[in-house]
Amino acid sequence: MRILMVSPYPPLRDGIAAYAQQSVIALRSAGHDVEVLSPGPSAAHHHLDLVGPRGALALAKRVRAYDSVVVQFHPDFFYPVGASPTERAAVSAALTVAFRLAARVEVVVHEIDYRHGRGGSPTALAARALWQQVDRVTVHSESEAQAFVEAFGVPRDRVHVTEHGAAFVPRSRADRPTARRSLGIDDEAFVFLSIGFVQPHKGYDRAVRAFRGLPAPARLDVVGSVRVEEPQFVAYAEELGELADSVPGASLHLGYVSDELFDRWLTACDVVVLPYREIWSSGVVERARLLNRPVIATRVGALAEQTAGMADVRLVSSDAELREAMWEAAGHARRDRDALSWPSAQEGRDAIQAAIVERAAVARGGPAVTPATGAPVAGRHRARVTAPLRRVGEVHLPDPGPGRGARPLARRVVRRLTAWQLQPLVDQLNALGRAATESVDRAAVRDEDDASSTGTRA
Template identity: 35%
Template sequence: MQGGTALRILLVSSYPPRHCGVGSYAHGQAGRLREEGHEVTVLSPPDGDGDVRVPFENGRPFFRAARIGGRFDRIVVQFQPSLYYPPRRPVAKVLASLGLLWLAVERGRRLELVVHEADPPKRWRPDYLLLAWGFAKAGRVSFHTRAEWRALERDYRIRVRGAVIEHRIESGPRTERDVARQRLGIGPGDGPVFVCAGFLQPSKGFDRAVEAMAANGSTGARLYIVGSIREDTAENRDFVRALRERAGEVPGVTVEERFLPGDEFDLWVSAADWLVIPYRRSWSSGMLARARALGVPAIVTAVGGLAEQAGAGDTVVKDDEGLRRAFRQAGREALR
């Protein structure tokens, strides 16, 4: 509530039932806002369960939000490039940035951008120039860490009206570890259980966890990599093929390729001694927020804002050697 007054809020985002971390984040935010007494209208793509649905291409969600935005006290846009910027379509990218800039100009202080990620800009390209102006014109630009805030201002050479907000996710109560393992078919063992969960793509770095297992030999540790391909590209298919082949050569490594709904995500995290987040590239992480919500420690690489987001019980590593050391240390602790 703002000064005890219920607000009318327009939320622009992907949304369930689409399988999308940003959509899950938006669903949780909408629920909390409604519990506080606000009136929330969701503008989503056609595959989301929004109140208003438009295709998220050619800047259409932003132009629609600008047109209907006068009815609302706040407009919140969940910004993740892959939602609005289709690959290899330069005109569509320019229109997306133009739409966001138009929304920022039309609705000014009412507009909040929640930045989950922003691509490093090629400043000579018109889509990035327009996007930079859109960021600068927005009433508020929210990040999950100060590192992300600094990176965006540095890379785009702008200043924004920024704020840091908590990365909150929807999760149920934690299932006891033994119960979670029984449900997932994970038998007893001598070493720790490591889990990598999420979309299967090179930037997630799950292959680095496999190599950390290989470097430490047969110690009784087990690594479960569970997830699915989000974008069906040749690069991602090749990555999963190579991941499966390498996993088959390393004792204790299992790859399960399938989409995980939220409750099963929670079950896998609850089953882990350590959630492993070996990302090569990231801003903040919904998986790290999920691990914290469920009380499971994480081994996480120091990219983007992850080191800042990590908690006191997490292990932050800088490189592959640090990842191998973290796996060794976890194995020693399991034997105590």
């Protein structure tokens, strides 16, 4: 059978690309002739920008040459980010044409918003019409299958549940001692690992906070890269790095992770920690299953179903449960945790009040004083040197404003036509402003520390 796989593809750093590559290997092993069409530069046979109606119609020109089309589906591959309901309906209609022209269509759903299929709006009707053209829909859990049928009205016999890791194979030959030596990990260390793309919904900051206070030889390694250079993702990675730097034993390893390195980290660790805020199914869980690694994960999406057959899994429902699970995994019973030093109620209130006062002073660009004595606190120098930067404020695109008539309409049209070019510049300008403020702030902290050290020695 001649098959067209539509998906991101390596060397792109993308979990769906890795999933597609393993699916292609499995299909070729079964004797099929498989070609890959990728939405961006990659090792695929064909490349095509699939975003928007034009992308879907361009795909329609190619599908008739194949016996089957397999689509690894993520909304961002086809729908513009922030698309209006009208734009979404247009894309769905164009994809309907493409799927109708194909001899057979299978779609593997990696992420989807079921709200777009509910109700009687044109957007919902177009989405349901699109999915009616698909011969086989593949999801990774029974709850996803049920939600898909309810949202898009697809017959249940067309929706199939396949294990997320059905085509996964080990990518590293290293044993545990070899993996640890290559990564610079001591033999006696107890290693928690959070690995994958660094994004807010992955919740890696929760793991760092839960780990705080765990004594050596415990360590937490957060390993991954930013999937797309969106400002919010880059900012999250920076904040995560700062948080990890403040917690002894925690480290963020930010950078490209090959399939082999991914599995080597899994082999080297003692427990995989996946504190997701939201997700349906996880490829990391499947690789942990493949390599027999214990998992601590949050009870979100369909993870309870996905991990049901795994031997060593603990699901948690809160940050407190996450902390408890990590501490117990490292061999610290509750009485050990209770014995650790903990500030008194008054000490806690004093620390919180001092932090509030200092942050307020820094924000307004004036000197900070202690509530009790009125004396300046350590942050006064920091507040003074960063004040000019903080007063600048962030830049925003002008609001076209309300109203009717030619002028308001023209402003709205111009805003829509130019925002895609101007908004990245605005985001970058604001990011530069924050970076400059942070750099000056850190320099001021070093000055204060140096002054404090000099005074102590004197």
